[in-house]
Amino acid sequence: MPELRKDPVTGRWVIISTERRKRPSDFRLENRPFEPAAFCPFCEGNEKYTPREVLCYRRGGGANGPGWDVRVVPNKFPALEVEGTLDRQGEGLFDKMSGVGAHEVIIETPEHGQSLATLPVVAIERVLWAFRERVLDLKQDTRFKSILIFKNHGISAGAALEHPHSQLIALPIVPRTVRDEVEGARAHFDSKERCVFCDIVRQEQDSRTRVISENAEFLAVSPYAPRFAFETWLLPKRHGPTFEDAARHEYESLARMLRETLQRMNRALLSPPYNLIVHSAPFQAPGLEPVYHWHLEIMPKLTKVAGFEWGSGFYVNPTSPEEAAQVLREAETG
Amino acid sequence: MPELRKDPVTGRWVIISTERRKRPSDFRLENRPFEPAAFCPFCEGNEKYTPREVLCYRRGGGANGPGWDVRVVPNKFPALEVEGTLDRQGEGLFDKMSGVGAHEVIIETPEHGQSLATLPVVAIERVLWAFRERVLDLKQDTRFKSILIFKNHGISAGAALEHPHSQLIALPIVPRTVRDEVEGARAHFDSKERCVFCDIVRQEQDSRTRVISENAEFLAVSPYAPRFAFETWLLPKRHGPTFEDAARHEYESLARMLRETLQRMNRALLSPPYNLIVHSAPFQAPGLEPVYHWHLEIMPKLTKVAGFEWGSGFYVNPTSPEEAAQVLREAETG
Numbered sequence: 001m002p003e004l005r006k007d008p009v010t011g012r013w014v015i016i017s018t019e020r021r022k023r024p025s026d027f028r029l030e031n032r033p034f035e036p037a038a039f040c041p042f043c044e045g046n047e048k049y050t051p052r053e054v055l056c057y058r059r060g061g062g063a064n065g066p067g068w069d070v071r072v073v074p075n076k077f078p079a080l081e082v083e084g085t086l087d088r089q090g091e092g093l094f095d096k097m098s099g100v101g102a103h104e105v106i107i108e109t110p111e112h113g114q115s116l117a118t119l120p121v122v123a124i125e126r127v128l129w130a131f132r133e134r135v136l137d138l139k140q141d142t143r144f145k146s147i148l149i150f151k152n153h154g155i156s157a158g159a160a161l162e163h164p165h166s167q168l169i170a171l172p173i174v175p176r177t178v179r180d181e182v183e184g185a186r187a188h189f190d191s192k193e194r195c196v197f198c199d200i201v202r203q204e205q206d207s208r209t210r211v212i213s214e215n216a217e218f219l220a221v222s223p224y225a226p227r228f229a230f231e232t233w234l235l236p237k238r239h240g241p242t243f244e245d246a247a248r249h250e251y252e253s254l255a256r257m258l259r260e261t262l263q264r265m266n267r268a269l270l271s272p273p274y275n276l277i278v279h280s281a282p283f284q285a286p287g288l289e290p291v292y293h294w295h296l297e298i299m300p301k302l303t304k305v306a307g308f309e310w311g312s313g314f315y316v317n318p319t320s321p322e323e324a325a326q327v328l329r330e331a332e333t334g
Numbered sequence: 335m336p337e338l339r340k341d342p343v344t345g346r347w348v349i350i351s352t353e354r355r356k357r358p359s360d361f362r363l364e365n366r367p368f369e370p371a372a373f374c375p376f377c378e379g380n381e382k383y384t385p386r387e388v389l390c391y392r393r394g395g396g397a398n399g400p401g402w403d404v405r406v407v408p409n410k411f412p413a414l415e416v417e418g419t420l421d422r423q424g425e426g427l428f429d430k431m432s433g434v435g436a437h438e439v440i441i442e443t444p445e446h447g448q449s450l451a452t453l454p455v456v457a458i459e460r461v462l463w464a465f466r467e468r469v470l471d472l473k474q475d476t477r478f479k480s481i482l483i484f485k486n487h488g489i490s491a492g493a494a495l496e497h498p499h500s501q502l503i504a505l506p507i508v509p510r511t512v513r514d515e516v517e518g519a520r521a522h523f524d525s526k527e528r529c530v531f532c533d534i535v536r537q538e539q540d541s542r543t544r545v546i547s548e549n550a551e552f553l554a555v556s557p558y559a560p561r562f563a564f565e566t567w568l569l570p571k572r573h574g575p576t577f578e579d580a581a582r583h584e585y586e587s588l589a590r591m592l593r594e595t596l597q598r599m600n601r602a603l604l605s606p607p608y609n610l611i612v613h614s615a616p617f618q619a620p621g622l623e624p625v626y627h628w629h630l631e632i633m634p635k636l637t638k639v640a641g642f643e644w645g646s647g648f649y650v651n652p653t654s655p656e657e658a659a660q661v662l663r664e665a666e667t668g
Contacts, residue, residue: 002414002433004507012510015433017413079351079650080336092537093530094558099336099349148646169648173338176346176514177647196427203426224428277646312482312611313511314503316413 003320005225009184009196014225014315022229022318024268024327027302031273032155034162041076042163044068044110051076054104055133057126069123070130071107072168078103079169086143086172102138102170106130112163115153117262119164124255127166131278132251134168135244139283144170146178146282149243154273157301166276174282182282182292189291197293198239200224210321212328213260217253220261222321222328229303229319230269230328232261234296241281241292258296260333265300268331272300337654339559343518343530348559348649356563356652358602358661361636365607366489368496375410376497378402378444385410388438389467391460403457404464405441406502412437413503420477420506436472436504440464446497449487451596453498458589461500465612466585468502469578473617478504480512480616483577488607491635500610508616516616516626523625531627532573534558544655546662547594551587554595556655556662563637563653564603564662566595568630575615575626592630594667599634602665606634 003016041049044066051074052064061067074082080101087098108127109119116124131149138147151166152158174182188196204210204221212220212232219235234257240246246254265272276299281292309315337350375383378400385408386398395401408416414435421432442461443453450458465483472481485500486492508516522530538544538555546554546566553569568591574580580588599606611633615626643649 001418002412004414004431004433006429008427008429010510013507015413017433078336079349080338084335091558092541093342093533094537095340095342097338099338099351148648150646171648173347175646175648176344180510180647199427203428207426224425312484312509313514314482314505314509 007225075103106166108164149278151276157273222325227315243280243294263333264331274300341559409437440500442498462585472504483612485610491607556659561649577614577628597667598665608634
């Protein structure tokens with residue numbers, strides 16, 4: 001019998017399907033390789049083909065030249081533009097505002113052929129540190145209310161370029177999904193005076209059935225009501241609302257766990273395309289400190305049942321999180 | 335300058351991107367053809383390879399044999415199971431219930447090579463009528479709270495079989511997206527004593543900039559804040575909360591407009607994969623009569639920027655609805 005499960009944060013229901021039960025080898029992975037590019041604008045030496053860097057960690061050399069480890073540049077084709085004022089307008093029934101925001105690319109390494117699963121931990125830590133620095137800088141801008149950091153890895157996860165990179169969008173509004181999550185966490189806190197994510201960490205640590213791995217600072221779990229097969233959350237054990245206010249040793253620890261988790265996925269799921277999202281509290285939202293709990297969500301792109309889900313918001317997942325956790329737990333790393 | 339636009343029903347913001355502006359010819363369509371199948375379980379003569387029919391419109395012949403125009407059968411690999419009771423359980427913090435529901439396939443025509451863009455209007459009307467009959471039947475079952483009717487057309491829109499078909503899922507809960515839409519409509523009604531969709535129909539009829547086509551009963555529009563390029567809504571002009579309670583002549587009119595709209599898309603967008611969703615009020619939700627307004631949403635699958643959107647609920651659309659409406663308006667039909 002399939003199960004309907006409810007996410008304790010957002011209240012979103014998913015179907016864990018048994019008839020459509022899938023083991024890792026059942027997914028017909030659409031993992032189209034990138035066409036070999038004669039030229040990559042993110043490679044070392046090609047710095048002049050990107051907009052000028054807004055942040056750079058360098059081994060040597062001068063600004064916008066070679067010699068860097070991590071480089072952050074404005075997106076050349078930005079979804080939003082950073083210059084301008086927030087012009088709000090009505091149009092009868094409809095509301096709009098000017099598309100003011102920041103859209104940046106975090107080039108994670110000068111080496112084209114690396115990935116977050118193969119880079120050394122210290123290099124991944126630098127990427128996380130670059131996320132942090134950019135968020136702290138952009139938060140100063142009072143036009144922005146939330147920042148989304150995300151990564152599309154592989155063509156079918158939406159990546160346009162192969163060279164390892166993440167993206168950041170600073171928005172003048174709080175997106176619906178972020179609001180739903182924050183409101184869900186607030187409702188839990190209001191009724192129980194506890195953070196729902198802290199409760200999840202405790203219950204998962206007790207039951208162990210959905211735990212993939214654990215270190216001193218983080219817990220990697222298959223969430224109870226995952227939308228996608230092998231969806232994985234990396235939850236900090238220490239409560240805190242925002243990614244950018246984590247402690248220095250937590251970034252090191254997260255880098256280690258992120259690398260290991262991606263290695264498990266690569267091993268068990270044949271290097272799947274994936275999306276990674278940093279969930280962090282929006283700004284200018286008072287009272288969130290005890291309520292919200294930042295974390296990372298990784299969603300391998302294994303299935304195509306997207307149309308119905310997009311339209312309805314209702315997800316059918318062919319792999320139970322207990323089974324996914326077991327597979328990933330047993331996958332070798334390194 | 336890009337624009338941020340807010341959907342007046344759900345409150346969902348989208349980015350209409352200008353830097354990433356796309357005309358129809360800019361989309362690199364991933365329209366992988368189905369592999370030629372030696373055998374199709376939905377073709378006439380192969381009735382014994384599907385579960386037994388729950389509804390059938392016949393020209394002749396006996397049950398579960400050839401001679402039909404439209405055939406509805408349970409899904410052979412159902413996401414939910416129709417037998418059983420709604421067993422609700424808690425698991426500490428978590429909630430689940432048994433996956434009771436119905437999952438049916440509406441085989442739209444015996445002819446493998448047809449589509450809703452090529453079938454005669456009367457045949458499409460029969461499909462809509464089959465939707466209606468199945469909903470009226472399943473509504474009797476008090477375990478169900480909502481029914482989703484949807485169609486995945488083309489491999490990259492999630493279709494597993496080429497033979498023209500739609501699907502129906504009856505659920506014991508109201509999915510989040512449906513609830514958001516209903517609550518948004520209710521908030522509008524509470525503040526204005528008017529249906530938000532009726533307001534949309536009036537404003538679009540006045541401004542014309544997003545109208546694709548119009549007949550006596552329906553308006554085809556590019557919505558003000560579309561998540562996807564060339565997203566199209568078919569809105570009945572007459573207010574009513576549920577698809578299944580439309581008048582007979584409205585199904586005929588909808589069949590005509592649906593066919594014509596798909597022909598416009600095929601012409602302008604080179605026969606794109608698409609998802610179609612029937613939005614209709616959930617059951618057992620008192621007071622929705624004046625509040626909610628059923629309609630169809632069609633989403634061609636042209637872009638791949640899905641990962642970020644899935645994770646964040648925030649959509650970047652590279653084609654403005656004004657431009658999309660103009661392109662579709664000018665596309666030839668027939």
